[in-house]
Amino acid sequence: MSGTNCALTYTAKDYKSDTKPVWCPGCGDYSVLSSITKAFADLNLEPHKTSVVSGIGCSSRIPAYTTTYGFHSIHGRALAVGAGLKLARPDMTVLVAGGDGDGFSIGGNHFLHACRRNVDMTYVVMDNRVYGMTKGQPSPTTEPDWDASAMAPPGGTGMTPFNPLAIALAAGANFVARCFSGDPNGTAAVIAEAIKHPGFSFVAVMSPCITFREEQREWKNVVRPSPVESTTDAAQAAKRLMTDDGFNMGILYRGHRTPYSPKGAGQASLADLEAEFAL
Amino acid sequence: MTAANMLLDAAAEAGYYALFGRSSGPQIRGGEAAAIVRLSPEPVTSVDDTTEILLAIDWQNVQRFAAELPLDKNSVIITDPTQGEVPEVMAKSGARIVELPMKDLAKEIPGGRPNMVALGAVAALIGLPVDVVCEVLGQSLKKKRADAYEASVAAVKKGAEAAAGMGATKRLGKLAGEPAKRWSITGNEAAALGAVRGGVRFCAAYPITPATEILEYLSSALPKVGGVFVQAEDELASINMCVGGSFGGAASITATAGPGLSLMIEALGMATASETPVVVVDVQRGGPSTGIPTKSEQSDLNIALYGLHGDAPHLVVAPHSIGDCLMTTQWAVHLAETMQAPCIVLSDQSLGQSRTIMPVPADVAFVGKRLTVTEAPAEGVQYKRYANTASGISPMAIPGTPGCQYTADGLEHTETGTPSSQANDHSSQQDKRLRKLTDHEYGDHWATIEGEGDIAVMCWGSCTGAAREAITRAAADGVKARLISPRLLYPTRPEAMAKALAGVRKVLVVELSHLGQFHRYLKGEYDLPAEIQQIKRGGPLPIRPNEIHSRLLSMGK
Structure with missing residues (x-):
């Protein structure tokens, strides 16, 4: 963890830029932006030592709405860009953010390997179970019978939804949590925990898209705090995940894996390297 | 492969220059492979036209390599009589065939291997001292495996003795003076x-x-x-x-x-x-x-x-x-x-x-140095990551620099990095991104330009060595040609290319591409003389100097 020794004290507002979000009125992502900036403030991270990295999609617009360093990269590759930054610059706090299509469809392979690799960074996915920027197509987390889309067949895709938490756990993520955008303070607290936790931390935030999935307004009535504390036992976490209904909120799992850190400490000179080729 | 590596090491030890290529099939490990070695007292950057000595330990799957090992009547094929007849695909070249019972000779030595017999024979034939070969063997084997070293030395010596009765082959040229420092x-x-x-x-x-x-x-x-x-x-x-x-x-x-x-x-x-x-x-x-x-x-x-x-x-x-x-x-x-x-x-x-x-390569001073900012702009002024500067290069803030936070973006953006879909932002950022490349001073490194004459051989990358060798040979035949091989392919350098082409009437474009991609690039990006000939084909066979040489002679008529 870096940046906590700063003499200044920051508030959430200090991390919000003047750029007006492109999001629709009522979008859950406004709250997630507030939660992220509140988490930064709670941890008193220096904006110039912090970076928000994203791919493409509604939620991936988020770096420009913060005052930290940011990279708004290309569709699906946010985790790779974020990992590159963190590995080259271990002194930076790196938070990668995006949506369900970006992270689990086009970026699905990077998600698996980011969990396995366990670089010390935090991944916040704003999951609304729909492609919003392209105007409402089914995503990997969409229910199989949802068919209110010009691209979905009648009766829905019939495909089993992707279970991000189960997959994160199976692939070795070191911190796994589920939040709801309607509880910005709770979400901020979980994100702050995720940032503090060493290794790869995954925070799935249910963030409604009321433009294309109006029924998601109901989420606020069904989500509940998880009845149990987080566990350090992956098997127990897996069992909970496979038996819950997807509406238990909170930190599910905290692992103890050592973060991946390949930065060399060597101080060889070029002459040392070149000597190998001399006859 | 081991024997060829030893030969290369021995030639290096003796002070020679070399090229060493390998051709192997699709096997993951082991299997048949061809090692192609060219040795010279002068630096070499191209494969030669033909194979002077083809030494076959055995003939399994030789058809895989036949096209990559061109032979002619001046070539010598060394074959082991216990491994069967020289295949027709090789023998039809008219090359002289010499028998060397590598397997049997190796058997006479406890732990002896046919490839070491082969190494000794080739070294002796080209005039590489057997002592040097043994010295190289010692460097790689003596400490770790003394018994293997003894057996290898004996096998090399046996091969060298056997070579004495094989008739003359082309020998390595004499080194002028002490061996240079090499890599x-x-x-x-x-x-x-x-x-x-x-x-x-x-x-x-x-x-x-x-x-x-x-x-x-x-x-x-x-x-x-x-x-x-x-x-x-x-x-x-x-x-x-x-x-x-x-x-x-x-x-x-x-x-x-x-x-x-x-x-x-x-x-x-x-x-x-x-x-x-x-x-x-x-x-x-x-x-x-x-x-x-x-x-x-x-x-x-x-x-x-x-x-x-x-x-x-x-x-x-x-x-x-x-x-x-x-x-x-x-x-x-x-x-x-x-x-x-x-x-x-x-x-x-x-x-x-x-x-x-x-x-030993020159110690060129090219080190990456990014234009960065180290200080925050004045209070109330926003840092412009994509500032529209005269050079097109904008000072870049490295994360960690206080007060210069920005968002890098693949979306088109304003000077500060804020996403923008406006025409004026797009055109000014496009201009800047192009200008910074085209206005850069690339110096003489942009191309290799050698020689003179009204014929230009235009090529790129790995064809450059063969083109250079062909031009040298053509000059000996009285046909002058120049070599133009751009190292910088983009951005293009129209003025520098016009200078390089001054006085050129005919162009020969040489490339290893079936579609002639380089030819199309040259025609699309540069003004070329009217008469253009091409040597083009897909891989994997390299374009050899004699192909370019003979074309230059016909173009020079």
């Missing part, structure tokens, strides 16, 4: 070392033939100099991790081949738009699709130049020889960092996986 290096090692010399401290990559040796080298070298090497899950991750590392301030590189470059193209567009420097070495192989992974071709020129969507000016460079992989990759890092743009280095399998004994 032994492959093109892939040279590219990797060049990257480190240029300042690269971050590499994320995915293994692929024939580029993997670059990654193997960097995985051990980068940690030694405080850098980072990551094996990524695929090429998409490789290039995007490099972009992230470079955004963080580390000069970054990845290496791949055609299929991987295809996957990286989208991210190279992002690097172009976000002005994030990154270098990609593409060690070209036969394509398209999986193509011929183990063999060479020059057919990724189009994708490197024109593969990016949108108007995306970026840098493309190509090394001219195995040794030049070092300078060109080092230069690529320098150019990418200076201009904050992606740079593709087009090497190929024949450069990357071949070894050279070469003069």
Whole structure:
């Protein structure tokens, strides 16, 4: 963890830029932006030592709405860009953010390997179970019978939804949590925990898209705090995940894996390297 | 392969220069392979026309290599009579056939091997002292395996004795004076070392033939100099991790081949738009699709130049020889960092996986140096990451710099980096991204231009060595030609090219591409004389000097 020794004290507002979000009125992502900036403030991270990295999609617009360093990269590759930054610059706090299509469809392979690799960074996915920027197509987390889309067949895709938490756990993520955008303070607290936790931390935030999935307004009535504390036992976490209904909120799992850190400490000179080729 | 490596080491020890290529089939490990060695008292950068001595330990699967081992009536084929007749595909060349019972001779020595008998015979035939061969054997074997060393020395000596009765063959030229200081290096090692010399401290990559040796080298070298090497899950991750590392301030590189470059193209567009420097070495192989992974071709020129969507000016460079992989990759890092743009280095399998004994490379001063900002702008003034400067290069804030926070973006943006879809922002940022490349002073490194005459051989990359040799031979026949081989393929240099072509009436374009991609590029980007001839074909057979030489003679009539 870096940046906590700063003499200044920051508030959430200090991390919000003047750029007006492109999001629709009522979008859950406004709250997630507030939660992220509140988490930064709670941890008193220096904006110039912090970076928000994203791919493409509604939620991936988020770096420009913060005052930290940011990279708004290309569709699906946010985790790779974020990992590159963190590995080259271990002194930076790196938070990668995006949506369900970006992270689990086009970026699905990077998600698996980011969990396995366990670089010390935090991944916040704003999951609304729909492609919003392209105007409402089914995503990997969409229910199989949802068919209110010009691209979905009648009766829905019939495909089993992707279970991000189960997959994160199976692939070795070191911190796994589920939040709801309607509880910005709770979400901020979980994100702050995720940032503090060493290794790869995954925070799935249910963030409604009321433009294309109006029924998601109901989420606020069904989500509940998880009845149990987080566990350090992956098997127990897996069992909970496979038996819950997807509406238990909170930190599910905290692992103890050592973060991946390949930065060399060597101080060889070029002459040392070149000597190998001399006859 | 072992015997050929020993021969190369012995020639190196004796003071010679060399080229060493290998051709192997699709087998994962072991199996038949051909080692192709060219030795000379002078530096060599091209394969020769024919094979002077073809030594076959056995003839299994020889048809795989026959086309890569051209023979003529001046060639000598050394064959082991216990391994059957010399195959017709070889014998029809009219080459002189000499028998050497390698297997039986090796059997006379406890632990003796036929390949060491072969090594001794070849050394003796070309006039490489057997003592030097034994010395090299000692360096590699004596400490670890004394018994193997004794057996190998005995086998080498037996082979050398047997060579005495084989008749004359072409011998190595005499060295003028003391052996010069030289390096032994492959093109892939040279590219990797060049990257480190240029300042690269971050590499994320995915293994692929024939580029993997670059990654193997960097995985051990980068940690030694405080850098980072990551094996990524695929090429998409490789290039995007490099972009992230470079955004963080580390000069970054990845290496791949055609299929991987295809996957990286989208991210190279992002690097172009976000002005994030990154270098990609593409060690070209036969394509398209999986193509011929183990063999060479020059057919990724189009994708490197024109593969990016949108108007995306970026840098493309190509090394001219195995040794030049070092300078060109080092230069690529320098150019990418200076201009904050992606740079593709087009090497190929024949450069990357071949070894050279070469003069010690010059210590060129090309080190990546990015224009950065270290201080926050005045209170109330926003840092402009994409400031529309006269040079087109905008000072870049490295994360960690207080007060200069910005968001790098693949979306079109304003000077501050705020996303914009407005025409004036698009045109001014496009102008700036092009201007920074076209206004740069590239110096003489942009091309190799040699010789004079009203015929120009225009080629690129690995064809340069053969073209140079052909021009030298044509000059001896009274036909003057000049060599024009651009190292910088993009941006183009119209004025410098016009100067290089001054007085040229005829052009011969030489390339290893079935579609003639380089020819199309030259015609599209430059003004050329009216008479243009071509030597073009797909890989994997290299274009040899005699093909260019004979064409030059007919063009010179």
